[in-house]
Amino acid sequence: MGSEPRNITQEHLDRARVAALIRTLQPDDPLALFRPQVLQRTAQHFLRGFPGHVSYAVKANQAPEVLRCLVQAGVTTFDVASVAEAQAVRAVLPDARLHYHNPVRSRSEIGAAKSLGVASWSVDRFSELDKLGPLPNHTQVAVRVSLERGGGAYDFGSKFGAPPDLAEALLREVAERGITPALTFHPGTQCTDPASWADYIAACARIATRAGVTPVALNVGGGFPSCPGDGDMHHRLFDTIAAATRAHFPDQPPQLWCEPGRGMVSSAMWLLLRVKARGEDMLTLNDGLYGALGEWRDMVVPGGLTAFTADGQTVTGTQSPFIIFGPTCDSLDRVPDPWRLPTAIAEEDYILVTGAGAYSLALVTRFNGYGTSKLISLETVSDHAGQCRLAG
Numbered sequence: 001m002g003s004e005p006r007n008i009t010q011e012h013l014d015r016a017r018v019a020a021l022i023r024t025l026q027p028d029d030p031l032a033l034f035r036p037q038v039l040q041r042t043a044q045h046f047l048r049g050f051p052g053h054v055s056y057a058v059k060a061n062q063a064p065e066v067l068r069c070l071v072q073a074g075v076t077t078f079d080v081a082s083v084a085e086a087q088a089v090r091a092v093l094p095d096a097r098l099h100y101h102n103p104v105r106s107r108s109e110i111g112a113a114k115s116l117g118v119a120s121w122s123v124d125r126f127s128e129l130d131k132l133g134p135l136p137n138h139t140q141v142a143v144r145v146s147l148e149r150g151g152g153a154y155d156f157g158s159k160f161g162a163p164p165d166l167a168e169a170l171l172r173e174v175a176e177r178g179i180t181p182a183l184t185f186h187p188g189t190q191c192t193d194p195a196s197w198a199d200y201i202a203a204c205a206r207i208a209t210r211a212g213v214t215p216v217a218l219n220v221g222g223g224f225p226s227c228p229g230d231g232d233m234h235h236r237l238f239d240t241i242a243a244a245t246r247a248h249f250p251d252q253p254p255q256l257w258c259e260p261g262r263g264m265v266s267s268a269m270w271l272l273l274r275v276k277a278r279g280e281d282m283l284t285l286n287d288g289l290y291g292a293l294g295e296w297r298d299m300v301v302p303g304g305l306t307a308f309t310a311d312g313q314t315v316t317g318t319q320s321p322f323i324i325f326g327p328t329c330d331s332l333d334r335v336p337d338p339w340r341l342p343t344a345i346a347e348e349d350y351i352l353v354t355g356a357g358a359y360s361l362a363l364v365t366r367f368n369g370y371g372t373s374k375l376i377s378l379e380t381v382s383d384h385a386g387q388c389r390l391a392g
């Protein structure tokens with residue numbers, strides 16, 4: 001793709017900035033390194049390439065720097081799962097369009113969210129539809145559909161979503177109440193199987209036909225994977241989604257929406273961790289499962305590992321597997337699968353984890369007094385003569 005050479009340049013530039021930052025700051029605490037140019041570019045890919053509208057699933061990373069950067073890129077709709085997330089969005093974009101697509105909410109949350117203004121709610125059971133109470137005109141209610149199929153690395157469908165029969169009854173009820181009807185699903189996070197989206201879109205069309213309701217919108221969820229060169233993969237998925245929608249909704253195609261979390265933000269943040277201690281085949285790092293590596297407990301997170309010495313040189317040579325422990329006293333604080341790293345890696349060296357923007361900072365606890373809390377924008381790091389200056 002035409003964007004490839006620029007990608008490589010940005011990657012090189014940011015790696016040079018990481019080396020300069022190591023040399024100058026010798027950071028002993030874990031750092032989250034934000035890459036705003038990359039986030040801008042990914043947002044543009046979604047906004048231009050997705051055959052419909054784009055919202056961002058705030059739970060993947062709600063750092064204000066991330067939300068502000070997305071707003072600058074032109075994202076105006078945000079999928080929120082709590083009142084706190086809705087407030088975080090309002091703080092950076094007061095007139096943002098909010099989709100409250102966590103299908104279960106307490107009555108007090110509904111009240112608070114209504115006063116913040118919600119354009120679309122999702123439901124997967126009658127009791128939650130009733131709980132919403134009267135809604136302003138033009139508010140949309142999206143019935144969350146769940147199929148017994150998993151395409152993602154981690155299944156969200158088993159917690160939320162109505163099976164087709166219930167979804168049909170719910171959709172009919174939404175329309176009968178005079179609310180704007182919509183359908184939504186989530187194929188599972190880090191989903192690399194285009195057939196997942198195609199199957200869900202076909203199922204949504206059947207549900208709509210049986211309900212005798214024309215959905216105004218179809219939200220195809222998040223699930224867009226993160227991997228090297230994921231822009232191409234996303235474009236293939238966009239094509240699949242557009243084709244399946246044309247095929248299954250030939251008469252009145254619904255307005256398409258997507259709500260990526262991981263696919264939007266993964267590549268836009270790296271983690272810089274430090275080796276506290278080295279054993280024969282094990283490393284204790286300054287962050288772990290209670291910190292920004294929380295997601296590693298449940299899945300192998302796509303992204304790359306690079307080791308740096310304390311003077312910013314890349315550690316090279318043969319690699320071997322290392323058991324990775326976090327800094328806390330809990331023996332559960334251990335990454336399930338070993339990491340392959342240079343055999344020469346030593347105490348006080350650094351490990352750069354790329355592709356770490358999603359479900360990393362968002363999962364940090366302060367257990368045992370640890371946990372990544374510092375975010376540095378790589379844009380503010382200049383690499384003049386190998387020295388690092390932090391601007392602003």
Ligand SMILES: *Cc1c(COP(=O)(O)O)cnc(C)c1O
Binds near residue numbers: 260
């Ligand atoms: C978590 C979530 C998303 C984002 O999922 P990703 O796999 O990170 O893209 C989108 N929509 C809903 C309703 C979610 O719960």
